[in-house]
Amino acid sequence: xxxxxLIAATLLVVLGxxxxxxxxxxxxxxxASGQEKKVxxxxxxxxxxxxxxxxxxxxxxxxxxxxxxxVKGDDKHKSADVHLGFGEWELRVRAVSYETSDPQDKxxxxxxxxxxxxxxxxxxxxxxxxxxxxxxxxxxTCSDNKQxxxxxxxxxxxxxxxxxxxKAGSRRHQHIVGFENSAYGRTRFALVALDLPAAADSGSGxxx
Numbered sequence: 001x002x003x004x005x006l007i008a009a010t011l012l013v014v015l016g017x018x019x020x021x022x023x024x025x026x027x028x029x030x031x032a033s034g035q036e037k038k039v040x041x042x043x044x045x046x047x048x049x050x051x052x053x054x055x056x057x058x059x060x061x062x063x064x065x066x067x068x069x070x071v072k073g074d075d076k077h078k079s080a081d082v083h084l085g086f087g088e089w090e091l092r093v094r095a096v097s098y099e100t101s102d103p104q105d106k107x108x109x110x111x112x113x114x115x116x117x118x119x120x121x122x123x124x125x126x127x128x129x130x131x132x133x134x135x136x137x138x139x140x141t142c143s144d145n146k147q148x149x150x151x152x153x154x155x156x157x158x159x160x161x162x163x164x165x166x167k168a169g170s171r172r173h174q175h176i177v178g179f180e181n182s183a184y185g186r187t188r189f190a191l192v193a194l195d196l197p198a199a200a201d202s203g204s205g206x207x208x
Contacts, residue, residue: 048084055079055096060175060193061117065110068098071188092195099188104164104179107187111166111177118168118175126162138170172196 057064059081070079079096100107108123115121123130124142135141142165166177173195180188 049082051081052078055081055094057096057098057191060094060096060191062111062175062177062191063114065098065100065102065107065189067102068100068107071097071099089197090195091197092193094193095190097188097190099186101186104187104189107189108164108166108177108179111189115166115168115175115177121166121168124165124167130164136168136170140167140169140171140174142167172198 056070056079081092081094083092084090112121112123119138120133120136122133122136122140122142127143129135129142163181164179168175174193176190176192176194178190178192180190
């Protein structure tokens, strides 16, 4: 999961805000190794909040696969909670990676059932649907993140382009389970919740 790139991109936004906006307040908490764990920038117009290594499956409304463990020990797989809010414009990305010794198909079956609480579940290989349904009742498709006015790249929240994903929800409010190519006999997967601004619905014919 390339959360490091997601966090880095957000920190660039933070720096831009510090330079351009008067009256902003910046607060940074660091962990024992000196790495930024929590960054908050508050301005008269809104703010940017970034938390790392504090997100779990329960925060996304999803269960942990039985026996799965949080991936730790490298920046690439750090969990993240990134929230940008400026007036009515809001963007939030929450992601956490887990791994298990069970095969991917067992994990896939588990999360197809778990995601059903959010509506129809679609299976995607890259931007293409696998099987049916190809679209949720709320209008979400496999290619929405690419076509949206606000683009969230697969590499921003899991380990590679074109990998298997399960998706549920609407274009604005998505729950995603993304899989990494198996390595060392273990299955790695990312749980992701995306809350996109209203602009993400432009031209979709859906309001939520």
